[in-house]
Amino acid sequence: xxxxxxxxxxxxxxxxxxxxxxxxxxxxxxxxxxxxxxxxxxxxxxxxxxxxxxxxxxxxxxxxxxxxxxxxxxxxxxxxxxxxxxxxxxxxxxxxxxxxxxxxxxxxxxxxxxxxxxxxxxxxxxxxxxxxxxxxxxxxxxxxxxxxxxxxxxxxxxxxxxxxxxxxxxxxxxxxxxxxxxxxxxxxxxxxxxxxxxxxxxxxxxxxxxxxxxxxxxxxxxxxxxxxxxxxxxxxxxxxxxxxxxxxxxxxxxxxxxxxxxxxxxxxxxxxxxxxxxxxxxxxxxxxxxxxxxxxxxxxxxxxxxxxxxxxxxxxxxxxxxxxxxxxxxxxxxxxxxxxxxxxxxxxxxxxxxxxxxxxxxxxxxxxxxxxxxxxxxxxxxxxxxxx
Amino acid sequence: xxxxxxxxxxxxxxxxxxxxxxxxxxxxxxxxxxxxxxxxxxxxxxxxxxxxxxxxxxxxxxxxxxxxxxxxxxxxxxxxxxxxxxxxxxxxxxxxxxxxxxxxxxxxxxxxxxxxxxxxxxxxxxxxxxxxxxxxxxxxxxxxxxxxxxxxxxxxxxxxxxxxxxxxxxxxxxxxxxxxxx
Numbered sequence: 001x002x003x004x005x006x007x008x009x010x011x012x013x014x015x016x017x018x019x020x021x022x023x024x025x026x027x028x029x030x031x032x033x034x035x036x037x038x039x040x041x042x043x044x045x046x047x048x049x050x051x052x053x054x055x056x057x058x059x060x061x062x063x064x065x066x067x068x069x070x071x072x073x074x075x076x077x078x079x080x081x082x083x084x085x086x087x088x089x090x091x092x093x094x095x096x097x098x099x100x101x102x103x104x105x106x107x108x109x110x111x112x113x114x115x116x117x118x119x120x121x122x123x124x125x126x127x128x129x130x131x132x133x134x135x136x137x138x139x140x141x142x143x144x145x146x147x148x149x150x151x152x153x154x155x156x157x158x159x160x161x162x163x164x165x166x167x168x169x170x171x172x173x174x175x176x177x178x179x180x181x182x183x184x185x186x187x188x189x190x191x192x193x194x195x196x197x198x199x200x201x202x203x204x205x206x207x208x209x210x211x212x213x214x215x216x217x218x219x220x221x222x223x224x225x226x227x228x229x230x231x232x233x234x235x236x237x238x239x240x241x242x243x244x245x246x247x248x249x250x251x252x253x254x255x256x257x258x259x260x261x262x263x264x265x266x267x268x269x270x271x272x273x274x275x276x277x278x279x280x281x282x283x284x285x286x287x288x289x290x291x292x293x294x295x296x297x298x299x300x301x302x303x304x305x306x307x308x309x310x311x312x313x314x315x316x317x318x319x320x321x322x323x324x325x326x327x328x329x330x331x332x333x334x335x336x337x338x339x340x341x342x343x344x345x346x347x348x349x350x351x352x353x354x355x356x357x358x359x360x361x362x363x364x365x366x367x368x369x370x371x372x373x374x375x376x377x378x379x380x381x382x383x384x385x386x387x388x
Numbered sequence: 389x390x391x392x393x394x395x396x397x398x399x400x401x402x403x404x405x406x407x408x409x410x411x412x413x414x415x416x417x418x419x420x421x422x423x424x425x426x427x428x429x430x431x432x433x434x435x436x437x438x439x440x441x442x443x444x445x446x447x448x449x450x451x452x453x454x455x456x457x458x459x460x461x462x463x464x465x466x467x468x469x470x471x472x473x474x475x476x477x478x479x480x481x482x483x484x485x486x487x488x489x490x491x492x493x494x495x496x497x498x499x500x501x502x503x504x505x506x507x508x509x510x511x512x513x514x515x516x517x518x519x520x521x522x523x524x525x526x527x528x529x530x531x532x533x534x535x536x537x538x539x540x541x542x543x544x545x546x547x548x549x550x551x552x553x554x555x556x557x558x559x560x561x562x563x564x565x566x567x568x569x570x
Contacts, residue, residue: 005408005411019418116427117427118427169427170424173424175407177415253538274450277451278449356452
C-alpha cells in the first residue's frame with residue numbers, strides 16, 4: 001500500500017489500472033473528463049496495458065465497452081449527467097445481456113438550465129435498469145468501491161454491470177490522501193476476468209438479444225431481480241475479502257455511524273455524509289442522540305438493513321440531492337417504504353445543482369426535526385426544501 | 389486541529405495547484421489535507437478561488453471554506469475586485485503578492501513581491517509570471533504551518549527536473565523576502 005494524493009477522478013483511473021482493465025471506451029464530459037485523460041496518459045506511458053477506443057458519443061462509448069465485455073475482456077467506461085442520459089438505451093441493453101462491466105458515474109445536475117455541479121438526478125435515474133449502483137463518500141471509498149465492483153459484477157451469482165458513483169467536483173476534483181494497494185496485492189484478490197456468462201466471438205454461435213417468447217422475456221427479467229438479491233450477499237462477501245486485503249470495510253449496502261445508541265438518524269448518500277457525521281458528533285455534544293445511516297448501494301437497496309438498524313428509532317430524516325418530479329425525494333420514498341414509516345420521518349431536499357450544504361446546515365435541520373418530534377410525538381413531513 | 393485556507397487568484401495563475409502543493413507539503417509532515425477548487429466556470433484571467441483544509445485527523449468535511457483561518461492572494465489587484473477577507477477569522481492571516489505593504493484592518497497581513505521573483509528567475513508561462521509557488525514559500529514563513537523544506541521537496545516532486553528546481557527556488561526566495569505589514 002502507498003498513500004497517494006489523488007483527486008476522485010484520478011482515483012478512478014488508478015482503480016481501472018489496478019483492475020487490469022483491457023478496454024476503455026469513453027467520451028469526455030465535465031466533471032468526468034480527467035478520468036479519461038488520466039487513463040489515456042497511463043496507456044500512453046505504458047503504465048496500463050489497455051485499448052482506448054475513441055468514440056463520437058456516450059451512446060457509442062458504452063456500446064463499445066459492452067461489445068468488448070461481451071467478447072470476454074474486462075471493460076470500463078465513465079460518464080456524467082447528459083452523457084449518462086445519452087447512453088441510457090445501452091445502459092438497459094448491457095444489464096439485460098447480463099454482461100459484467102464497470103462504469104464510473106461522476107454525479108452532476110441535468111440541464112436545462114445548464115449546470116455542471118453535483119446533484120444526484122443522473123444516478124437516481126438509473127435505478128430501474130438492472131445495474132448494481134454504489135456511491136462513495138470519499139476518494140478512498142471511490143477506489144475501494146471501483147475495485148470491488150469488478151468482483152461483484154463478474155460473480156456468476158450476479159452477472160450484472162455495476163456503476164460506481166462519485167460526487168462531481170466535491171470528489172472528482174478534490175485532492176485527498178488515498179491508500180492505494182500495489183498491483184501484486186490487487187492481483188492476489190482480483191483474478192483475471194472469467195469468460196462468463198458467455199463470450200460472443202467469431203464462430204462461437206452465441207446470440208444475445210434476439211426476439212424470445214414473451215414468457216422467456218419475463219423469466220429473464222425475473223432472473224435479473226434474483227441476481228440483484230444474490231448481489232446483496234456477494235457484496236458482503238467481496239467486502240469481507242477486501243477487508244482481509246486492505247483492512248477497510250464499511251458495512252456492505254449501508255454504513256451506520258453511531259446508530260447503535262441513537263434515537264434519531266440522518267439517512268443520505270454520497271459526500272455530504274461526512275458533513276452529517278460531523279453534525280452528529282456536534283449534536284451529541286449538545287445531548288442529542290443522533291446517528292448517520294449512509295446508503296452505499298442504491299441497487300440493491302438496503303431495505304432489510306434499514307429496517308433492522310433504524311426501525312426502532314424515534315425519528316429518521318432523509319436528505320435527497322434530487323427530486324422525483326410529482327412525487328418527492330426518491331431516497332426518502334425508498335427509506336419510508338423500508339421503514340414502513342414507523343418512526344417519525346422528514347424528507348429534506350437540498351444541495352440540488354451543487355448548492356453547498358455544510359455541517360451547520362445539517363445540524364440545524366436535525367435540531368429542528370427533533371424539536372418537532374419531541375413537541376408533537378409523531379410527525380411525517382413528506383417534503384421540505386432547504387436552501388431555496 | 390483544523391486549519392482552513394482560501395487562495396484567491398486569477399484563472400490560470402495556479403491557485404488550485406498551490407492548494408494541492410500545500411496539501412502535499414503538509415502530508416510530508418504527517419498531517420492530513422484536502423485541496424479543491426471553487427466549483428465555478430473558470431476562465432483565464434477572471435477571479436477564482438481554491439480551498440485547502442489541514443488537520444491532524446482524517447478530514448471528512450466537504451463544504452466550501454466559509455470561515456478561513458488563512459487567506460492567500462496571488463494577484464495584487466484582486467482586493468479591488470473581490471472581498472478577499474470575506475469570512476476570515478478575527479486576527480486571521482492574509483498573505484498577498486504585492487510590491488508594497490497592504491493593510492487589512494483586524495488581520496495579520498504579510499506581503500511579498502512574487503511577481504518580481506518570477507521575473508527575476510525567468511519563471512514565465514504563457515506570458516504570465518508564475519507566482520503560486522512563491523506564495524507557498526511566503527505562506528510557510530508567515531504562518532509556520534509547514535516547513536520550507538517540505539514545500540520545496542513537494543514542488544520538486546510535482547514537477548521533476550528544471551521546472552521544479554526553478555519553482556522551489558522561487559518559494560525559497562519568497563520565504564526569505566516576505567514581510568509583515570506593521
